Amino acid sequence: MRQPLLDVLRLLDTVPAPRGRERTAAHRLRAWCADRWPHIDWQVLEHGPEGGSLFAARGAGPLLYSHLDTSLDDGAATVNRLVTGDAAPVGPLAVGGDTVSGFGIGVARGPAAAALVAFAEAESESAAETGADTARGPVRGSVRGQLLLAGSGTHRCGGGAGGTTAVTGLEAYADTHPLPRSAIVAKCGPPTLLWHEPGAFYLTVKVTGRSGAAMLAESAAPPGGVVAHAGVVLDELARWREAYLAADPRQGQTGRACGIGAISGGWPGKPDLLPAQLRIGLYVVAGDPVQPASLGAELAGRLRARCARSALRDCAVDVAVEPVAAAAATPPDAPVVTAARAAWSDEFGAQPPPITGWTGSTDGVELRARGVDTVRLGPQARPADGDPRRDALSLTQLESYARIYRRLLTELPA
Structure with missing residues (x-):
């Protein structure tokens, strides 16, 4: 052959x-x-x-x-x-x-x-x-x-x-x-x-504040723009991921996985403008019968609580769920x-x-x-x-x- x-x-x-x-x-x-x-x-x-x-x-x-x-x-x-x-x-x-x-x-x-x-x-x-x-x-x-x-x-x-x-x-x-x-x-x-x-789904995290100009950092909310405070969101995502993987029941041949595959914010051709929104895309795998919508709501709650204790306190936090398939x-x-x-x-x-x-x-x-x-x-x-x-x-x-x-x-x- x-x-x-x-x-x-x-x-x-x-x-x-x-x-x-x-x-x-x-x-x-x-x-x-x-x-x-x-x-x-x-x-x-x-x-x-x-x-x-x-x-x-x-x-x-x-x-x-x-x-x-x-x-x-x-x-x-x-x-x-x-x-x-x-x-x-x-x-x-x-x-x-x-x-x-x-x-x-x-x-x-x-x-x-x-x-x-x-x-x-x-x-x-x-x-x-x-x-x-x-x-x-x-x-x-x-x-x-x-x-x-x-x-x-x-x-x-x-x-x-x-x-x-x-x-x-x-x-x-x-x-x-x-x-x-x-x-x-x-x-x-x-x-x-x-x-x-296993099944799989995508989670898209959006943190939205107010746009501004890099020459005037205070014009954005939070000051300096949402992208400057991305570390707050990424740190909480790391904590959530660790908890999600630790709860893996390892059913049958399958397991759980989760990773951040995309981060974006702003216009690459115009970085003197501070963007209003930070977007983070995650790919999530579940061998057990999890409910993607419930998982997304749980993550959104954690992120809102964490952002409320930071410079992102006045930002809107949303987690969109896009299922691919169930296990x-x-x-x-x-x-x-x-x-x-x-x-x-x-x-x-x-x-x-x-x-x-x-x-x-x-x-x-x-x-x-x-x-x-x-x-x-x-x-x-x-x-x-x-x-x-x-x-x-x-x-x-x-x-x-x-x-x-x-x-x-x-x-x-x-």
């Missing part, structure tokens, strides 16, 4: 696929797949103004799922610099020995390529072995089920412009296609199987988990190790919320040497997971 995996990865590396704007990449990938594997009916499922997903079906069976969009935007160096601190070109895909590295390989081009090749090559091999016309239906040992490389598979905050309130590729698929009984999520993750994933689990004895455990054991020669405290949330929670038994498994990504914007993966691992995906597509019941 190595050569087809590299061929798919090189193609994905040439076309940007930012969240909500994957349509061009989806159509190019569809055309390439149709030329290479013409016996499969490759389709592009469009959603939103520019979104797109690659889809193929082969009778009744499980859904093999990954996504096309990348966490960072390979077509927007200025946006990426806000996170990475580096606006220089990332550079093309590179292969050295058993390692492949490049932009978006971990999220999620590596496992997406493995899923695509598993689906397509299984069809090709069964057709060649049996001499059957696969266009007339599945044959013994052939792939059964569907492949979806969805657009808008990464989280975003804020609605619109690719935010969480915009329809995703998975939602567009689920609203227009019969859902299978089981699904395999091909994503990078821990070296084990996941049948339980969800598949029974560990569900057929898809049992089959995945057997395939893993045969491939790696040992049982998948137990895990607790996992804090990565994917579209697996959305599938489980719709009643689809779901298991997640995939290779382990790491930052590439010399450039943390690039991910590195083992090609041997990618081949192993592709074989597992292929086996599940041929063995799981419809």
Whole structure:
């Protein structure tokens, strides 16, 4: 499988696929797949103004799922610099020995390529072995089920412009296609199987005073402006985060996490104006069934009490809550988990190790919320040497997971 995996990865590396704007990449990938594997009916499922997903079906069976969009935007160096601190070109895909590295390989081009090749090559091999016309239906040992490389598979905050309130590729698929009984999520993750994933939500803290001019500090309220007193808010957020994590009940395979991912205030091009508002964005993960609205209200109360004892006493404090998904689990004895455990054991020669405290949330929670038994498994990504914007993966691992995906597509019941 190595050569087809590299061929798919090189193609994905040439076309940007930012969240909500994957349509061009989806159509190019569809055309390439149709030329290479013409016996499969490759389709592009469009959603939103520019979104797109690659889809193929082969009778009744499980859904093999990954996504096309990348966490960072390979077509927007200025946006990426806000996170990475580096606006220089990332550079093309590179292969050295058993390692492949490049932009978006971990999220999620590596496992997406493995899923695509598993689906397509299984069809090709069964057709060649049996001499059957696969266009007339599945044959013994052939792939059964569907492949979806969805657009808008990464989280975003804020609605619109690719935010969480915009329809995703998975939602567009689920609203227009019969859902299978089981699904395999091909994503990078821990070296084990996941049948339980945490939920996630965003919190946006806003502290609002009165604007002013830097040349006259007293013109702002509080004097010097809200940004000058950001330390008060950040200190209370650190205390709240510590308490939130300490209360983690560690249910099942999952755990809690929380981090500040964005701080903003004012106009970078006009820093002689003191802004009226400080904004702080947090990403919160919960493996247990927390209520995001209640948590947001609790945080708002703590911040108001803390600000009341500081120069921010006359400022308005608000915490907005934007849910992404709730935690969800598949029974560990569900057929898809049992089959995945057997395939893993045969491939790696040992049982998948137990895990607790996992804090990565994917579209697996959305599938489980719709009643689809779901298991997640995939290779382990790491930052590439010399450039943390690039991910590195083992090609041997990618081949192993592709074989597992292929086996599940041929063995799981419809």
